Amino acid sequence: MTEIKVGLATCGIASGGEAVFEEIKKEIEENDLDVNLKETGCMGMCYEEVLVEVIDDHDHYLYSRVTPDKAKRILKEHLIEHKPIEEWIIKGNGADIGNGFFEKQKRIVLRNCGIIDPGSIEEYMDREGYKAIQMCLKEYTSLEVIDTIKKSGLRGRGGGGFPTGLKWDFARQAEGDKKYIICNADEGDPGAFMDRSALEGDPHSVLEGMMIAAYAAGANEAYIYVRAEYPLAIKRLKIAIAQCEEKGFLGTHIFGSNMDFTINIKEGAGAFVCGEETALIASIEGRRGVPRIRPPFPAKKGLWKNPTNINNVETYANVPWIILNGADAFASMGTEKSKGTKVFALAGKINKSGLAEVPMGITINEIVFDIGGGIKGDKAFKAVQIGGPSGGCIPEKMGDLKIDYNEITRTGAIMGSGGLIVLDETTCMVDLAKFFLNFTQNESCGKCTFCRIGTKRMLEVLERITSGEGKDGDIELLEDLAEKIKSSTLCGLGQTAPNPVLTTINYFRSEYEAHIYEKRCPSHYCPALVTYHINAEECTGCTLCAKKCPVNAINGDKKEAHFINTEKCIKCGLCFDVCRFHAVEKI
Amino acid sequence: MRDERRLEHDHKYPEEREIKNFKFDLINKRKQRNQHGALIPLLQSAQDSYGYIPEKAIHYISEVVNIPAADIYGVITFYSQFRLKPLGKYVIRICEGTACHVNGAKNILKVLQNELGIGVAETTDDGLFTLQSVACLGCCSLSPVIMINDETYGNLDAEKTRKVIKKYRKRETNAHTA
Numbered sequence: 001m002t003e004i005k006v007g008l009a010t011c012g013i014a015s016g017g018e019a020v021f022e023e024i025k026k027e028i029e030e031n032d033l034d035v036n037l038k039e040t041g042c043m044g045m046c047y048e049e050v051l052v053e054v055i056d057d058h059d060h061y062l063y064s065r066v067t068p069d070k071a072k073r074i075l076k077e078h079l080i081e082h083k084p085i086e087e088w089i090i091k092g093n094g095a096d097i098g099n100g101f102f103e104k105q106k107r108i109v110l111r112n113c114g115i116i117d118p119g120s121i122e123e124y125m126d127r128e129g130y131k132a133i134q135m136c137l138k139e140y141t142s143l144e145v146i147d148t149i150k151k152s153g154l155r156g157r158g159g160g161g162f163p164t165g166l167k168w169d170f171a172r173q174a175e176g177d178k179k180y181i182i183c184n185a186d187e188g189d190p191g192a193f194m195d196r197s198a199l200e201g202d203p204h205s206v207l208e209g210m211m212i213a214a215y216a217a218g219a220n221e222a223y224i225y226v227r228a229e230y231p232l233a234i235k236r237l238k239i240a241i242a243q244c245e246e247k248g249f250l251g252t253h254i255f256g257s258n259m260d261f262t263i264n265i266k267e268g269a270g271a272f273v274c275g276e277e278t279a280l281i282a283s284i285e286g287r288r289g290v291p292r293i294r295p296p297f298p299a300k301k302g303l304w305k306n307p308t309n310i311n312n313v314e315t316y317a318n319v320p321w322i323i324l325n326g327a328d329a330f331a332s333m334g335t336e337k338s339k340g341t342k343v344f345a346l347a348g349k350i351n352k353s354g355l356a357e358v359p360m361g362i363t364i365n366e367i368v369f370d371i372g373g374g375i376k377g378d379k380a381f382k383a384v385q386i387g388g389p390s391g392g393c394i395p396e397k398m399g400d401l402k403i404d405y406n407e408i409t410r411t412g413a414i415m416g417s418g419g420l421i422v423l424d425e426t427t428c429m430v431d432l433a434k435f436f437l438n439f440t441q442n443e444s445c446g447k448c449t450f451c452r453i454g455t456k457r458m459l460e461v462l463e464r465i466t467s468g469e470g471k472d473g474d475i476e477l478l479e480d481l482a483e484k485i486k487s488s489t490l491c492g493l494g495q496t497a498p499n500p501v502l503t504t505i506n507y508f509r510s511e512y513e514a515h516i517y518e519k520r521c522p523s524h525y526c527p528a529l530v531t532y533h534i535n536a537e538e539c540t541g542c543t544l545c546a547k548k549c550p551v552n553a554i555n556g557d558k559k560e561a562h563f564i565n566t567e568k569c570i571k572c573g574l575c576f577d578v579c580r581f582h583a584v585e586k587i
Numbered sequence: 588m589r590d591e592r593r594l595e596h597d598h599k600y601p602e603e604r605e606i607k608n609f610k611f612d613l614i615n616k617r618k619q620r621n622q623h624g625a626l627i628p629l630l631q632s633a634q635d636s637y638g639y640i641p642e643k644a645i646h647y648i649s650e651v652v653n654i655p656a657a658d659i660y661g662v663i664t665f666y667s668q669f670r671l672k673p674l675g676k677y678v679i680r681i682c683e684g685t686a687c688h689v690n691g692a693k694n695i696l697k698v699l700q701n702e703l704g705i706g707v708a709e710t711t712d713d714g715l716f717t718l719q720s721v722a723c724l725g726c727c728s729l730s731p732v733i734m735i736n737d738e739t740y741g742n743l744d745a746e747k748t749r750k751v752i753k754k755y756r757k758r759e760t761n762a763h764t765a
Contacts, residue, residue: 010726010739011726011728011729013739014726014729014732014739014740014741015729015741046726046728046729047728049728049729188722188723189723190683190684190685190686190688190722190723191684191685191686191723191727192723192727193723193726193727228631228668229721229723229724231737266627266628267627267628267631268666268668269627269630269631269666269667269668269669270666270667270668270669271665271666271667272722283627284624285623285624286623286624286625286626286627286652286654286662287623287626287662288661288662288665289665289666345727346728347685347686347727347728347730348685348686348689348690348727349689349690353686353727353728354728385685388685419685419727421685421686421689421727423689427689432685432688432689435685435688436685439683439722443722445665547746548744548745548746549745550694550697550698550701550745551697551701570694570697572691572693572694572697572745573694574694574744574745
């Protein structure tokens, strides 16, 4: 039977996927077609949303950028007249315009994303779902499970990179009758959406990973801490948990074994610091999400002072695959110290933004150019920002750097949870550093003095520099503050907060110097250091800039040269972008 | 630090009778020692019912879970999700994530402020729009992005943003005249 799948993750819905889904449903009913219509998760190619896949006896056809009108035509021509509409197909039917996007990827975490219906436990089970946990329950002891995970070389995908097997072993050895498993789905890094996509597209694989962890550590209750900003992920998790309870996969004597296991969902309430494990635990306990001193580590004393194992979404999603395919299969991918794959959320100034799961050891250039299709608008590639507010900028000249926990740490950035923002020549690195510091400064819980006040002072210096009032010695002051913040704060938020500033100073020092000494922003970005004006000789009076101006600061009659009212101008640069005659100039 | 949100007296407090209506079962299911863990879900439930957390609800919750109101206030002001004031009918959340930032979210914010005449965390006088900024909506591939209530609008520029606001205004005037 013919199958139609519509990608309905947040990105698909935001692009109008629900309207397309409804249209297809209506058309199927009206024409009485024998078609199985399904929704599925994120296929990864967010830049081509809405994606509709038609699967018939011959092939898989992937249609991109589908609208309700297009959907109507697809049904008419492809399904009724059996003539696929070639110009809209990006994959299948001999075409592969999405070429390169999938070629260098290796999908383990996203193995089911965009393929199965996340609301159907049967489809997950058809793809070897819940086999791994049953194997563990029947054939392996908890020690053997831990050994397999240790041997696979899996490291924490939340950013820290702590060996997962070792973590589980600590929780197993910890004394206590009651033990907890926590899944950290508080994906707070701006620019990261891997965990959201995994939860929306394949919630069961995360649940199964948690079951295996619980079996290994001897836990019988679990919490998933999800950001409240991810309503769809929460909804799909709730459905998945209810399905498991119904089938006896959760509850007492799961899968007919001696193990009891329940999973609760805890919605976060909007605090970045709750991604830190001790803060997260405090938040589940109903308190302000403030980190505490470790040790004791959560493996010894975690939730309600009981031994607790915390891993991130992506880490758990890897686990069933490792059990099924063996530690060696996983360890065969990647570099010496970093095994397996990593999911990256590609965004920023890149042609193909979306989700990509790549084997460790791939280079940054391969991700940006081969998978991401290069820089938008043929601008020059400048750097990638990796690891979010805790990470740093890796410049274009280091594009051959391999994705590996240790290699990336050596650059001053961190692997982080997987946000990868591509920057082009128009991005000002000082402004970017300011952006991240503003974020961490806002999100600091306020417990440690250096994080609370030190980041504020650093932010003030950066604001001074970008507004053209930088002073001699500012760079040194930033470096000095950064070192002190790193060494005198309690949790990861503070310890890594200066990273974006330090890496940009390290690799783009000349930009800081241009701002401070020459009062110039080399990327023409910082508004205080740029003025716009219209070259009257080039201006044709097409009025486009005046129409686009957000504050109506551009005046002039039709077919006459326009001019910018500099008092009203907010220096947004839209007129510069829209002018077809290059009449708008930045000075 | 976060903006200080003050408790203000408001005549629109719901009746006490109503306050007792929100999800009680959350507490009853839990054992005594875990009552602290019920606090955040209760606050979320109160906010779901009223759109914000009324002062009376704080006192009520305080009695139920046996946590001082001052501590509850501390929890409320710690998390950015919680509000102590009612919101506008349409809540516009502008994403300030990295991808949106490098793709011009600041301009979108300027346009919104210009169109609505309010700043971030403010509500228009007619009670129609509230403008909020959020760290990341997680739709980075559609940047710059705003969300109005549950609808996401992506790939925005100044013109598109104005159109979106116009659409909502029109919807309101139509609703009034109809």
